[in-house]
Amino acid sequence: MTIIEAIKEILTNEEIGLTSRNIYEKIIEKNLYSFGAKDPKAIVNGIIRKHCLGIDFPTASPVKHFKVVKQTGHVNYYLLNKNDSQALTINEIKNNEKEFLPEEKMMRAYNEHVGNIKQQLIDEILDSDPAFFEQLVSDLLIKMGYGYDENVSKVVGGTNDGGIDCIIDEDKLGLDKINIQAKRYSKDNMVGRPVLQMFVGAMQNVQKGVFITTSSFTKQAVDYAKTQQQKNLKLIDGEMLAELIVKYEVGVTSIKSFNTYKIDKDYFSES
Incomplete structure (x- = not known):
């Protein structure tokens, strides 16, 4: 069973929504997946956000398995995406900075920087x-x-x-x-x-x-x-x-470039 399959299993009969921490704890409780990462809760959160309706960033997946149905403070509650009207709007989701992935934070900062340059x-x-x-x-x-x-x-x-x-x-x-x-x-x-x-x-x-x-x-x-x-x-x-x-860099000069990274699963699968 993959992480996504485990998350979907936990949310199959859920009606009110669970946080990424709740989902992780239930996966462990039901022994649905064996995590090898040092911070498995962050892994679960990252996987959900990559496949969540209304949350888009460069490495997000076009396949949206999940949706945000409510927020409490800075915490999102998720359900399976069944194409109904329960999902929060993009504007409601995007202000929740605490759960942002690092690459999302970088993209927001970049977009803000470019917006300032344009003005x-x-x-x-x-x-x-x-x-x-x-x-x-x-x-x-x-x-x-x-x-x-x-x-x-x-x-x-x-x-x-x-x-x-x-x-x-x-x-x-x-x-x-x-x-x-x-x-x-x-x-x-x-x-x-x-x-x-x-x-x-x-x-x-x-x-x-x-x-x-x-x-x-x-x-x-x-x-x-x-x-x-x-x-x-x-x-x-x-x-x-x-x-x-x-x-096209007319009248502006590129100062510095930054790379973002992801784990090469194929490389580690060979070991």
Whole structure:
């Protein structure tokens, strides 16, 4: 019998929920599994969380055998996942830090760190010159693989730019181009449909356009971008912009990387 099978055996007829400690004690009491670990209670807790509905982290299993049905203080109570409505929501579960696995704590800290960096990036962009922002979005698209080398982008923004701030040649003959419009707007200054219509109108003899803003788009603007059939138009708001800047490391530098580890069961099974 595996640990998961032992846990499921304990929870088969359970109705009110058990803590991971309760489950471990019942496994020992019924002699369902022989633990060789120094801290078997932590092993049981880790196995349950890896297979628990609403608890997701990099090494969590997509197969969810268990669910959280209530919390007392910092302690979760679990039942078998039978696809009913007893399970707590993700928001109810995620604040229970005491039972977090180490890798979950690391992921939460990482996500918080990246979130702070993204906000700092938007603040830096808003404090910069508009021409710098146009160059930044040009550098970003080149880093993402648009264009055939690093010198294919031409910043043309200005007072008479006609709605085009940057042009990227995707091939060496310049037969396929991307037009870019970059709007360095504050968070509450949303991009509306008329601005997108002007951008599309300025895209003469070019089929691909990318509209980038540090703010966001109105619903009317998003609907227009989806339904208009004149051009192939992509919208990038401030949240996605910050995400892409971090992902492709434009204006940010990676300081240090950390590895996480798991036991190689195959290696130990050979001994």
